[in-house]
Amino acid sequence: MNDEPRESCGIFGIYAPGEDVARITFFGLHALQHRGQESAGIASATGDDILVQTGMGLVSQVFGDEARLAQLRGNTAIGHNRYSTTGSSRIGNAQPIVLGRGRSAFALGHNGNLVNAQTLRAALIEEGHSFETATDSEVIAHLIASSFGHDIVERIRRAMARMHGAYSLVILTPEQLLGVRDPFGVRPLCLGLLDGGWVLASESCALDNIGARFLREVEPGEIVVIDEKGVHGHVGQRSEREAMCIFEYIYFARPDSVIRGRLLHLARQAMGANLAQEHVVDADLVIAVPDSATAAGIGYARQAGIPFSEGLLKNRYVHRTFIQPDQRLRDAGVQLKYNPLPEILRNQRVVVVDDSIVRGTTTPRVVNLLRRAGAAEIHLRICAPPIRYPCFFGVDMATRRELIAARKSVEEIRSYIGADSLGYLSLEGLIDAVNLPKDSFCTACFTGEYPIPVQLELDKLALEKVESI
Numbered sequence: 001m002n003d004e005p006r007e008s009c010g011i012f013g014i015y016a017p018g019e020d021v022a023r024i025t026f027f028g029l030h031a032l033q034h035r036g037q038e039s040a041g042i043a044s045a046t047g048d049d050i051l052v053q054t055g056m057g058l059v060s061q062v063f064g065d066e067a068r069l070a071q072l073r074g075n076t077a078i079g080h081n082r083y084s085t086t087g088s089s090r091i092g093n094a095q096p097i098v099l100g101r102g103r104s105a106f107a108l109g110h111n112g113n114l115v116n117a118q119t120l121r122a123a124l125i126e127e128g129h130s131f132e133t134a135t136d137s138e139v140i141a142h143l144i145a146s147s148f149g150h151d152i153v154e155r156i157r158r159a160m161a162r163m164h165g166a167y168s169l170v171i172l173t174p175e176q177l178l179g180v181r182d183p184f185g186v187r188p189l190c191l192g193l194l195d196g197g198w199v200l201a202s203e204s205c206a207l208d209n210i211g212a213r214f215l216r217e218v219e220p221g222e223i224v225v226i227d228e229k230g231v232h233g234h235v236g237q238r239s240e241r242e243a244m245c246i247f248e249y250i251y252f253a254r255p256d257s258v259i260r261g262r263l264l265h266l267a268r269q270a271m272g273a274n275l276a277q278e279h280v281v282d283a284d285l286v287i288a289v290p291d292s293a294t295a296a297g298i299g300y301a302r303q304a305g306i307p308f309s310e311g312l313l314k315n316r317y318v319h320r321t322f323i324q325p326d327q328r329l330r331d332a333g334v335q336l337k338y339n340p341l342p343e344i345l346r347n348q349r350v351v352v353v354d355d356s357i358v359r360g361t362t363t364p365r366v367v368n369l370l371r372r373a374g375a376a377e378i379h380l381r382i383c384a385p386p387i388r389y390p391c392f393f394g395v396d397m398a399t400r401r402e403l404i405a406a407r408k409s410v411e412e413i414r415s416y417i418g419a420d421s422l423g424y425l426s427l428e429g430l431i432d433a434v435n436l437p438k439d440s441f442c443t444a445c446f447t448g449e450y451p452i453p454v455q456l457e458l459d460k461l462a463l464e465k466v467e468s469i
Contacts, residue, residue: 009095009111009394010035010081011189012206013170015177015226016197022072024194024210025079029059031209032202034254035111036083039094043079043107044072045174050105054094076177078170080109093133096172097141106144106152106173110137111202112166112187112394115454120162140167153234156180156223160237164452166245166393168218170200177226180236184243184451185220186393186442188259191231198226203257214258243442243451245393249434250384251292251355252395260436265295270433271383271425272299272353279423280304281351281379285344287311289354289366296383297353304351311345311352311370312338338369346374356384357413360404364417371418380419385427385446386410392454393442 010032014021025042040062041054051072055062059081063069080095096107114120117136120143125131129142140163147158152173166186171178179200181189192199192212199212207214218224220239225232245252248259255265275296286308288297301308315337350370357363363380370378386405390398400406404413414422427446431438444450 009083010202011109011111011170013078013177013200015076016194017075021077022069025077026063027210028201028206029079029081031206032081036081039082041080041094041096042072042077043096043172044074044077045172046074047174049102050098050107052096052098056091078107078109078172093135095137097138099141099145103174106171108141109170110140111168114163114165115392116164153223157236175227179218179224181218181220181222183221183237183239186243186245188248189218191215191218198231203253205254205257242440246441246443255295267434268295269299272296273303274429274433275381275383275425276300276303278426278429279381283349283351283379285309285348286351290314293353293355300353309344311341314338340369340373342373347376349377350375351379351381353381357382358387359398359402367418377420379421382424385424387445389445389448391445
């Protein structure tokens with residue numbers, strides 16, 4: 001039922017002596033829940049050791065019992081919401097990952113994906129390291145632990161020189177909180193100020209949720225150290241060019257987050273407006289596929305001078321349970337997730353704005369749902385270019401042979417999904433909407449031009465397959 005690009009992960013960290021850091025981390029993760037719903041975890045530092053609690057499911061499910069939070073004492077904590085991009089969805093792969101014991105221990109939470117994880121893991125095993133998970137995040141942890149250096153900053157710097165791919169990290173030692181971002185800045189990470197402490201988070205919406213004030217983004221290639229002496233930034237690896245994932249603007253980040261000074265709700269409205277200019281159509285009504293395309297739908301309607309209305313209502317809890325639907329409900333398919341409003345749609349020529357088409361499995365069902373609700377015409381408008389190439393930097397998007405736009409033309413896709421017309425936003429229109437230089441983004445899923453050389457058929461379960469040999 002889900003044909004969207006799957007979120008990466010959400011990471012959070014706090015240094016706040018005297019505060020209930022585990023509880024604050026819980027609410028920070030709650031704001032980042034959209035980035036990963038498979039598992040959640042929190043680690044805290046006591047000054048002498050690191051404590052950790054992880055579990056499968058949403059953060060509210062994992063920490064529904066306050067006793068679990070109460071066990072996480074200390075002045076510093078990190079948290080993680082996971083969607084699996086390397087390694088399967090199982091408790092053994094949940095984060096934060098903890099290595100070592102006592103004052104030499106550290107915990108790590110990772111958002112992103114290394115493209116050379118298999119090579120690094122093989123080298124570390126040869127050096128005598130043993131692995132308990134099948135994730136590239138544990139590879140990063142062992143790489144840091146095995147690197148030479150007089151302090152953890154130097155060890156991280158040496159590890160970064162060997163890591164290729166996307167990584168935003170929060171790292172917890174018994175006395176410090178650290179934030180790390182890869183030199184391309186593929187995944188977001190920001191720094192905030194809370195009364196009596198400091199906060200790191202994937203998105204600024206998590207700062208808002210706990211009453212923290214946004215200060216700045218962690219720079220690509222930067223290592224931020226937070227301890228009793230304050231905040232200190234270090235160059236971990238020099239950034240030659242930025243390549244933030246443009247899907248953070250299209251879909252992943254919450255619309256109330258700010259990235260590079262731009263409120264994403266306004267950026268998405270601009271995408272919709274540009275889409276209306278590029279693909280004009282006579283219609284009576286504009287609706288959006290909720291919730292990620294709502295802002296773009298509003299922008300399209302304003303630019304086109306066509307009324308905007310809700311036409312689909314979303315059941316926000318259908319994927320928030322471990323109880324699987326029976327065959328009859330599976331056959332109902334997309335109607336478990338969306339419910340149409342026939343009184344709004346009947347006999348109307350409808351523009352339907354959505355954020356993307358990946359495999360093309362859900363979109364035909366949405367079109368059919370709207371037809372059954374009485375829509376006279378359905379004109380589908382997508383506020384991203386056709387996705388023709390997979391992502392290897394922390395997004396589970398599909399293999400290339402599964403991507404419908406890699407196999408079919410726009411007209412063939414239109415015919416397949418059953419719409420009366422289909423229009424995609426051009427790459428130029430997308431870049432204009434985000435209002436930043438094209439070469440500051442990774443747009444490889446549209447163009448095939450990756451900022452880092454990649455193996456075009458990387459497998460998210462590759463490390464588990466190595467384990468089973």
